[in-house]
């Protein structure tokens with residue numbers, strides 16, 4: 341699965357939809373051919389509060405499970421991206437331990453942007 345600039349731009353756009361001011365994160369779930377199956381941003385449940393945030397990966401995985409994406413599209417790949425408003429570029433978006441476990445259990449390969457905006461494999 342090849343992550344392209346198109347994927348990165350879709351994710352950066354999605355990340356800007358969040359209601360979280362600090363930490364604008366998006367996650368795309370991609371098919372082996374690179375089709376975007378689901379996309380989601382992180383979401384603060386009670387306004388801009390860090391303690392109760394649904395992570396972008398969690399939301400994207402839930403959507404993928406709901407449409408039975410693994411059976412329909414085969415091996416899935418996640419791309420997790422952080423949008424940094426000050427530079428309007430990608431920044432560090434390494435999934436937390438909970439999301440890493442979810443991705444692993446769902447057998448989804450994962451990539452994320454590092455602090456320089458470069459794409460790294462989890």
Ligand SMILES: [Zn+2]
Pocket residue numbers: 395397435436437438439440
């Ligand atoms: Zn997480």
